[in-house]
Amino acid sequence: LMLGLMQARDTILPQVELRSRFRPFIEDELPDLLQGRPGWVAHPGSSAACPVGWNAPCVLALGPEGGFIPFELALMADQGMRAISMGPRILRVEWAVNSLVARFFTE
Numbered sequence: 376l377m378l379g380l381m382q383a384r385d386t387i388l389p390q391v392e393l394r395s396r397f398r399p400f401i402e403d404e405l406p407d408l409l410q411g412r413p414g415w416v417a418h419p420g421s422s423a424a425c426p427v428g429w430n431a432p433c434v435l436a437l438g439p440e441g442g443f444i445p446f447e448l449a450l451m452a453d454q455g456m457r458a459i460s461m462g463p464r465i466l467r468v469e470w471a472v473n474s475l476v477a478r479f480f481t482e
Contacts (some may be wrong), residue, residue, distance in 0.1 A: 389476075401450045408434050411438045414456040417475055419465045420444045421458035437471055 376388060392408075393464070394400040405414075414434040419442045436456060438447070442465075450457060462473055 397447060398450065401447075401454060405434070405451070405454050405456075409453055409455055414451075414454070415459045416443065416448065416451050416456045417461050417471060418448060418458045419460070421460040423457060423459045425459045425461055425478050427473065427478050428481050430482060432481070435475060435479065437468065437475060438469075440467055 376391070380386065380388060394404070408414075412423040412434055413433050414436070415426070416438070418438065434456070436451060444449070452458070461471060461478075466474060
């Protein structure tokens with residue numbers, strides 16, 4: 376992250392959260408993260424387009440290259456997360472992160 380900030384000449388470090396257990400995170404922690412913020416989950420095959428130029432606090436979820444399983448998508452939808460598409464092709468995670476952040480936070 377620090378190397379990316381230096382390369383981009385940016386000074387705002389994004390908050391990145393890693394959790395080892397999915398369901399407890401979704402049910403116990405995600406509601407607090409979403410308070411007052413929209414939440415989106417990037418998932419292959421979703422019909423809604425990815426927002427562009429959002430530039431406001433939000434929660435973004437990005438899963439493995441094949442996408443989340445239906446059970447995981449349902450748990451996130453129950454918490455108010457909306458599925459969005461990054462386009463017709465499945466991206467590798469390291470490319471999807473960059474693409475997602477670029478679309479959301481382009482001025």
